Amino acid sequence: MKQQTRSVNYLLPILVLVLFVAMWQQLAHWRQLSGVVEQAELELNQLQQGSVRYLTLNGPKRQHWQVFTSPSNLANWLKTQHVGGVAGVAGLPVAKVYPESVRLQISNVNYAALVQWLYRLQSTSNAKVSKLSLSSTGEPGKVFGELVLTLQQRAK
């Protein structure tokens, strides 16, 4: 009996110490997990609100709409474009990039395709036709001239 009591005297503190260490670990885990869950729920909340707003702004249908941050950004994008995308329509070489605009040289471009491309560009981006001068090349439907595009800012 005395031996058992002594064993309890020694084992009980060890057991309590082990429990305390385990509790401390769980407490640390709980604190860490709480932070992670809180962050995840916050992100989910933001995502839910964002997705609703995305649908409200007709995001899926406006997937290809874009915002040009600067004229040089627009100029880089223009280098990859082919007006009209149909046979016989050449690209639009960028003549010069100004601080607030981009000037393009038009040569032997299909007039209808050009107007259609300009309409689509202006409808799906913040680029705006500020100046357009076209002349007939003599060949039916083909024009040459120059085009100046500027970027629209947020309406105040």
Place this chain on the structure above:
Amino acid sequence: MTHSMNNLWSRWPKRFSKAKTNQQLLYAHNIEVDEDSAGPVRSQYIGTEVQFSWVVGHKKNTPITGSGSLTNAAAALQKNLPVTLVLPASEGLLTKVDLPTKKHRQRSEALPFVLQSQVIGHVDALQLAWHSHSHKNSNSKTNELYVAGYPQQQLQALLNQAEQLGLQVQSVVLDAQLLPIHKHSWSLLVAQDYCLLVDGQGNSYRLKPVMVEAVQSQILATQSAPECIYIYGCEAGKHGAYDASVHESNVETICAPWLCDGVKDISKQLVTVAGSQNLASLLMGFYQADKTISLLPAPNLRHSLQSLWRIKNPQIVGWAGFCILALLGVLLMGNVDLEQRLERTKATKASISRPLQPQLGSVGNINQPLLHRLNELALLQSIQPNNELFELLNYWAQLQDAHTVLGSELQKELQKVNVLGVHFIDGSLTIYWQTNDVATSQQRLQQLVDNLNTANKLYKPHKVNRVNLTVPKADAHNILFNSTSEVDQNKVISVQLSLVGNLNGSEE
């Protein structure tokens, strides 16, 4: 010769006198180990043949002293306090050796060989312990070791018996080393049938009266005579009750006449007195843990650990353990719940993100790309639609169609009409038109513009601000016609169109 009677307890070291808890000392005065007996020796401590005296207390309390068997001592001593066990040095070894090394391991290995000449029997049978004491002589530095030893078998038996009786032996020391050391003087403790002596060089002895003269001669042969002999304690013994006045006047006669024969001319100082029942108190007064050699280095460590773990109130610890266990359970459940919430959140997030990821062109967390895209869409949404060019081109197309219809009646003339170019700037569209009959074309176009402005409901809100049907002179727009040199500029008319009012119909 001077004699003084000091209070016994005034000599307690500060460590004891300041101690808040009681200290316990157990002194076995008369153990005699039989070298030839090979049998178990533990039983000898239970009987009455071995006498113990003990003391419990500290300076602030009246000490409790007693004497008797080990069983009596166990009953009198407190079980929860450590005990310092004092054994007779006559059965052990107290010596001083000089070892050049300071390393513990090398000392342990060398010590048995050094001690072999001083011990009768096997050194290995002794439990050895030592204190190092280094000091510089004029020429060299020595490393002296004060060594204590006691037969292991007897020591273990005694410790086992003490442990069985519930005593917590913290340290084991030999009695002769407890006496204070006075430089160039001797310390002497006189008991009934033995005495403890420390010479001027710190060597300790426990002697029987018959051996005193021999030892005294030996000491005096190797070192100079002491300046003084400090005498501690006087055993009343067969003289009956202790009488301090007797000892003060005749200390040589009563205390140790045998000692005084050899050192007749040396001054002697009776420091304190004690009866047999106070021997333990006297030794406890001398005891200084840091200056004595304990034969139990390892058990001390064990005892420290035991003390560390030992709990005074298991119930409190039990309740604390229960509370911690309950808290642990709550935390475990909370963590499981949090992990489930995290899984649910991740699943919901994935279900929302999956269809958006291809549209946003990103993988993983789409919060940032989505936020960026929303900003872009909001910007595009906020931009006021500016389709002046296309409105005017549309208007021009209608005008041209109407002209064509009108021209069908005058086929011949119509064939001569030719658009040379368009120029758009600052919301104004100018069309350059070549015709053979400038006057008729001007009249007809003006008529068409007027009709369209009033009749066409689709474009009703949009009015043609001005129709300039004059033949252009050399102006800035003439560059348009540089490539068409055959154009006769006298037959070119320009139609300048611009919108008034916004798309809602209000005019500016």
